[in-house]
Structures are given as structure tokens and as C-alpha cells.
Amino acid sequence: MDIQGExxxxxxxGIFGAINYEDQPVFPYVYWGLRAENHRGHQSHGFLTFxxxxxYTYKNLDLVPKVKTSAIDEWFGRLPGSIGIGNVRYxxxxxxxxxxxxxxxxxxxxxLNGFRxxxxxxxxxxxxxxxxxxxxxxxPAAIYNCDSDIVCxxxxxxxxxxxxxxxxxxEVMESLDGAFSVIGITGDGxxxxxKDPHGIKPLCAGHDPNSKTFAFSSETVSFDMNSFxxxxxxxxxxxVTVSKEGFKRIQVIEKPREAFCxxxxxxxxxxxxxxxxxxxxxxxxxxxxxxxxxxxxIAKDGDIILSVPETGDDSxxxxxxxxxxxxxxxxxxxxxxxxxxxxxxxxxRYSTIDxxxxxLGNKVAGKRIIITEDSIVRGDTTKVIIDKLRKAGxxxxxxxxxxxxxxxPCFYGIDMSSYGQLxxxxxxxxxxxxxxxxxxxxxQSIENLIKATxxxxxxxxxxxxxxxxxxxxAQKMADAMKKRFLEGYEEKGRIYENxxxxx
Ligand code: SF4
Numbered sequence: 138m139d140i141q142g143e144x145x146x147x148x149x150x151g152i153f154g155a156i157n158y159e160d161q162p163v164f165p166y167v168y169w170g171l172r173a174e175n176h177r178g179h180q181s182h183g184f185l186t187f188x189x190x191x192x193y194t195y196k197n198l199d200l201v202p203k204v205k206t207s208a209i210d211e212w213f214g215r216l217p218g219s220i221g222i223g224n225v226r227y228x229x230x231x232x233x234x235x236x237x238x239x240x241x242x243x244x245x246x247x248x249l250n251g252f253r254x255x256x257x258x259x260x261x262x263x264x265x266x267x268x269x270x271x272x273x274x275x276x277p278a279a280i281y282n283c284d285s286d287i288v289c290x291x292x293x294x295x296x297x298x299x300x301x302x303x304x305x306x307x308e309v310m311e312s313l314d315g316a317f318s319v320i321g322i323t324g325d326g327x328x329x330x331x332k333d334p335h336g337i338k339p340l341c342a343g344h345d346p347n348s349k350t351f352a353f354s355s356e357t358v359s360f361d362m363n364s365f366x367x368x369x370x371x372x373x374x375x376x377v378t379v380s381k382e383g384f385k386r387i388q389v390i391e392k393p394r395e396a397f398c399x400x401x402x403x404x405x406x407x408x409x410x411x412x413x414x415x416x417x418x419x420x421x422x423x424x425x426x427x428x429x430x431x432x433x434x435i436a437k438d439g440d441i442i443l444s445v446p447e448t449g450d451d452s453x454x455x456x457x458x459x460x461x462x463x464x465x466x467x468x469x470x471x472x473x474x475x476x477x478x479x480x481x482x483x484x485x486r487y488s489t490i491d492x493x494x495x496x497l498g499n500k501v502a503g504k505r506i507i508i509t510e511d512s513i514v515r516g517d518t519t520k521v522i523i524d525k526l527r528k529a530g531x532x533x534x535x536x537x538x539x540x541x542x543x544x545x546p547c548f549y550g551i552d553m554s555s556y557g558q559l560x561x562x563x564x565x566x567x568x569x570x571x572x573x574x575x576x577x578x579x580x581q582s583i584e585n586l587i588k589a590t591x592x593x594x595x596x597x598x599x600x601x602x603x604x605x606x607x608x609x610x611a612q613k614m615a616d617a618m619k620k621r622f623l624e625g626y627e628e629k630g631r632i633y634e635n636x637x638x639x640x
Contacts, residue, residue, distance in 0.1 A: 149550050150243065150259040151177030152340070153359050154222035154320035155352040156328040158381045162186075162213055163221040166350060170359035171223045172201045176407060177259075177355060178227035185244035185255050187322050188218030192255050196242040198235055201225060220328050222320050224257040226283075227552070241282035245289040249276070252297045253324030258285040259338045259355055260316035261550035263610040268313065288317055296323065306331050306376040307389045314610035316398070316549035318371075320353045329378045331389070335396040335607050336373030337549045337598050339412060342384055343367045351379045356410040367411065396598040396607040400551055402590050403540035404511040408451050413591055418451040423589040424539035424581055425455020425509060432579040435535055436460040439507035443467050445494055445522050449509035452539045456509055467500035468522075494522065502530030512540035513569065513578070514553060516560040520573040527574065535577045541602045542566060542580050546618065548611040553601060556622040 151174030155166040167184055175182075183196040193216050204212055224243035244257040262268065262284040272279055272290040279290060291312065295305035302323065309317075309331075316337035320330045330353040332340050343360035344351045354360060357367050371377060374390025398405070401412065408418035429436045436456070442464040444453035457464040470493055506526055513519055513536070523534050542561040547553045556562040560569055570578040583602055587594055598607050606612040 149178055149227050149261075149552060150257075151175070151225045151355045152222070152243075152257040152259045152318065152320050153352065153354045154257060154322075154328065154330070155220075155350055156379055157219040157350040159349045160219050161350075162217060163219055163350065164212060164216045166352060166363050167221040167223040168201065168204065168212075169362045170352065170354055171225050173359040173362040173407075174355055175200050175225050177405065178225040180227045181238050181242040182223070182225045183242040183244055183257075184216050184221060184223045185246070185257070185322070186216040186218035186221040187255070187326055188220075190324070190326075192246055192253070192322075193217060194244065194246070196239055198238060220322055220326060222255065222257040222322060224259075224285075237282070240280070243283070243285045245283075245285040247276065247279070247286075247289045247293045248324070249293055249297055251324075252293055254289060254293045254296065254321060256285060256289045256292065256319050256321040258288050258320075259318045259340070259550065260284070260333065261548060262287055262313050262315040262317065263548045263608060263614065264314040284315075284317075288313070288319060289321075292319075292321065302327060302329060302378065303376055303387055303389060310334050310374055310390055314608045318355065327378060329376060330371060331376040332371045332373055334374040334390040334393040335598070336371070336393070337396055337398050337607070339370065339397070339401060339406065339410075341367065341370045342377060344383070348383065351384065353377070356406055358407045358410045361409070370412070394607075395596045397592065397596060398549065398551070399586060399590065399597045399599050400512070400540060400547070400601070403586070404448055405551065415591060420589050420591075421451035421511075421539065422455035422458070424586065425452035425457075425537070426459040427455075427585040427589060428452070428509075428537045428539070428579055428581050429456055429459035431582060431585065432537075435577055435579055436462070436507070438505060438533065439535060440504040441465040441467065441500070442507045442509060443501070443526075444509045448511040449539075452511070452537070453509040456507065456537060460507075462507065465500050467497045467506075469495050469497065494525070496525045496529045498529040501526055504531055505533035505535075506531045507535045507537055510536055510538045512543065513538055513560060513573070514543060515558055516569060516573045519575070523574045533576045534574070535579065536570075536573070536575045538578060538580045539586070540581070541583045541586060542569075543601050545601050545604050545615055547601050548606070548608075548614060549598065549600075551601075556619060557627075562622075 153170030155163040157163050179200050181198050182201045185194045222244050244255050246255045268287045292309050295308040317333045318338040318340035343365040360367050373395045374393035376387045376389050378385045402420050406417045410417050442453050442456050442462050444450045445468045453464050543559050544562050600606040
């Protein structure tokens with residue numbers, strides 16, 4: 138979902154951190170936690186541990202690597218300590234050379250007059266300009282690689298000034314516009330986590346069965362991989378610290394307005410993660426049932442259901458249940474081409490989709506196909522698949538899309554940063570069908586999406602499908618961008634840093 142010509146990195150991440158109270162190394166927990174979250178970012182990964190008042194870091198490109206048994210001692214030596222945090226990340230625009238990606242890899246550290254802090258962050262900051270100015274005024278030698286640098290330096294400044302973690306977290310929460318779920322370690326070994334006042338990005342807490350290790354994670358699946366007990370999701374505007382006795386929860390922002398990213402349900406999160414007490418896969422199944430209820434005539438015009446790519450599998454089950462149509466495994470995925478199309482660079486995208494999905498011609502020839510898709514962003518993935526189906530002899534192809542038509546950019550950490558890249562911002566549903574070569578495109582309605590999540594309109598961020606942004610800076614920026622887009626301006630540059638656009 139990159140826009141060519143954008144400058145500067147923009148990130149999406151998975152975060153995990155753990156602390157052990159028996160002096161055991163936490164690296165294995167952080168390692169497996171991050172591996173379980175590699176779908177949230179595959180371009181680079183980073184680990185940081187705290188031991189004897191020192192931070193130890195390891196950062197590299199690509200997926201979290203396999204650790205050979207013979208290399209375990211080396212890894213323990215590299216990342217000693219019983220407190221650790223980690224991050225998987227994708228950078229989707231601007232500087233995508235290897236060095237820039239590694240430099241922008243988290244966790245991030247900052248220090249000032251003996252005060253130190255390390256953070257791992259998931260989200261995106263909207264009002265970066267004043268915050269960067271403040272950062273460079275106080276840290277002239279600082280380098281801005283990603284928004285995590287802003288969060289880290291801001292937190293350190295607030296901590297140094299107030300001497301109190303809760304007050305510092307409150308100051309950060311009140312001065313940043315955007316989405317931020319943060320896990321951190323202070324120079325005195327305090328392990329903490331907090332969520333922005335809207336709770337846009339996921340963050341949850343868990344512990345090992347012996348209650349000796351406590352952890353924070355973007356998704357619950359990382360607790361499952363570590364055989365941990367799932368405890369709770371952090372509330373918006375909540376700070377959580379950890380001691381031997383367990384978690385201490387502090388509601389820093391009173392009466393926050395929750396706005397959890399609705400796209401996590403449709404696409405981003407793993408189906409075996411739990412939000413709001415329910416598995417994501419269950420919600421996706423309901424999405425599928427909803428579309429059949431909304432478009433019964435189209436469902437009747439299909440012979441088989443096909444789910445491509447994998448994130449459409451769970452909704453395909455729902456479509457199957459509600460329509461009675463056979464769900465055919467008529468496409469097979471290359472096992473070792475694991476990149477997600479969403480987070481690939483432009484040039485890579487086309488060829489990788491083409492190489493990782495193969496169609497079983499004898500299953501689709503002469504058939505009317507219903508494809509289940511999680512979303513249509515640019516439309517190029519779906520177009521390639523429909524083209525393959527047509528070539529294989531499909532007579533009709535309908536697309537059932539669980540996430541409603543995306544009409545506006547996301548400023549909160551999902552890489553949809555301009556109107557121009559969104560097929561849904563410029564075209565009606567009928568036009569989209571024509572462009573991607575489908576006989577029909579059926580989007581789940583916003584109302585049904587909300588209902589299926591078990592939340593209400595007031596608990597979710599739906600900005601990219603409604604145009605109503607949660608935070609004031611984002612709304613102003615969206616309005617300014619839309620005006621320029623409609624007037625024919627070329628959308629260039631990282632929008633959060635574009636002085637003409639940023640309020
Ligand atoms: S704008 Fe869309 S993708 Fe971004 S946080 Fe909101 S719902 Fe999620």
C-alpha cells in the first residue's frame with residue numbers, strides 16, 4: 138500500500154514485552170511473542186533487554202529469524218536480562234533502503250542527564266511537526282527515523298520533568314494526536330505499558346501459569362504461543378505497571394472515548410487472537426453470514442465459494458453456512474512465499490501475488506464463483522485473482538468484501554495514507570467491479586460490521602469508511618487532503634510531515 142514518491146518512513150507494528158521475577162532470561166518469551174505477531178510487520182524486527190542497568194539491543198531486517206538450538210547461548214549472551222521488549226515492523230514508503238529500515242527499527246531508546254527509557258510502539262502520530270520541533274530543541278543530536286522516536290523522547294522529557302511515570306504518561310497521552318500502544322522500560326527497570334486515550338491499537342496483558350512472568354502484547358495469540366494466561370485488554374488512556382504481585386492498572390485519562398480500529402477485525406489481526414472476549418475468526422464468520430443476508434440474490438447466482446487470500450477464509454465459512462454453497466479449495470497458496478500483499482512494496486506486489494496463489498482450473502472451469510475478500514484497498518490483488526479465475530474458465534466472478542468500501546486514508550498506523558491510492562475514494566461500487574473485472578462487488582454494510590464486532594459505533598474507529606476521524610488533527614488533515622485531491626493536486630510526501638497539510 139505504498140505511494141511511490143513518499144518520503145520518510147511510516148510504520149505498522151506488533152509489540153511484545155515481558156518481565157520475569159525469578160531472574161530468568163525473558164528473551165525466549167519475547168522471541169516467541171514476536172514470531173506470533175510477524176503478520177503485523179515483516180520488514181524488520183528488534184529486541185531489547187535490560188540487565189544490570191544496561192539496555193541490550195538486536196535489530197535486523199526481515200522476519201523474526203529461526204533460532205537454531207546451537208545458537209541459543211549466543212542469543213542469550215546478546216540479549217541478557219529478565220526484562221525485555223520487542224517489535225516487528227513494516228515500513229511502506231519513502232526510505233526503503235535496508236539501512237533506513239534497520240535504523241528505524243524499534244525498540245527505541247533515549248537518554249538525558251542520566252535518565253533513560255526504551256519503548257516499543259504500535260501506531261502512528263498525526264501531529265508530528267510540533268512534537269519533532271520539541272524533540273530537536275531538547276535533543277539536538279536526536280535522529281528522527283519513525284514516530285517511536287517522538288514517543289520515546291517525549292516520554293523521557295515528561296519523566297525527567299515530573300519524576301513520575303503516571304504524570305509523564307498523562308502528558309504524553311494529552312499531547313499526542315494519533316494512535317499509540319506503548320510498552321516501555323525506564324532506566325530504573327520499571328516495566329510499563331499504556332494505550333492512547335482512544336485505544337485505537339490493540340494491547341493486552343497476560344502472565345505465565347506460575348505468575349512469575351508478566352507480559353504485554355499487541356495480540357493474545359502471543360500469549361497462547363508462550364502458554365501464558367490471558368488477563369485483560371488495556372483500556373484506552375490506561376497505564377499499567379508491573380510488580381511481583383502482578384499488574385497495577387491506573388486510569389490516567391478519565392472517561393476516554395474508545396475507538397478501536399475496525400480494520401483489525403477484518404484484516405490485520407490474526408484470526409486466533411481475541412478482542413473484546415471473542416476470537417477474531419468468529420467475527421469474520423459472522424461478516425460472511427451478513428453479506429449473504431444482505432445480498433441473497435447474488436448468493437443464489439453462485440456455484441461455489443472461493444476464499445483468496447487467506448484472510449478471507451473465515452468469512453468464506455460464514456458465507457458457506459448462510460448460503461449452503463460449497464466452499465471449494467480451488468486456490469492453493471505457495472507455502473514458502475509468505476509475504477502479505479498488503480505490506481509489500483509496489484514493485485514486489487504484483488509479482489508476489491501472482492506467484493503465491495495458484496488456481497485449480499478443473500474446480501473453477503464453467504463455474505460461477507463467489508470470492509470472499511477481507512477488503513479492497515487498491516484493488517490490484519483482487520484484479521489479479523479474478524483474472525486468473527477467468528483464465529481458468531470461471532463464467533462469473535462475484536466478490537464478497539467484509540470491510541466496507543474504504544473511502545479515506547488512515548492516519549493511525551495502517552498504511553493507507555492518501556486518497557489517490559484508494560480505489561474506493563474515487564469510484565462507486567459498480568465502477569470498482571468493472572475495474573477489477575468482477576460481475577459484482579458486495580460490501581458488508583457498516584451497520585452489520587459494527588454489530589458483528591459486538592461493539593457499538595461509539596467504541597470503534599471507522600474513519601476510513603465513514604470519513605469521520607476520531608482525533609481533531611486527523612479530521613483537519615483529512616479535510617485538507619480531500620480538498621486538494623478533488624482539486625487535482627498530486628498527493629506527495631509523507632502526509633503527517635507535510636507542513637502544507639498538517640494543521
Ligand atoms: S482509519 Fe480505518 S484502518 Fe485506520 S484505525 Fe481507523 S478503522 Fe483502522
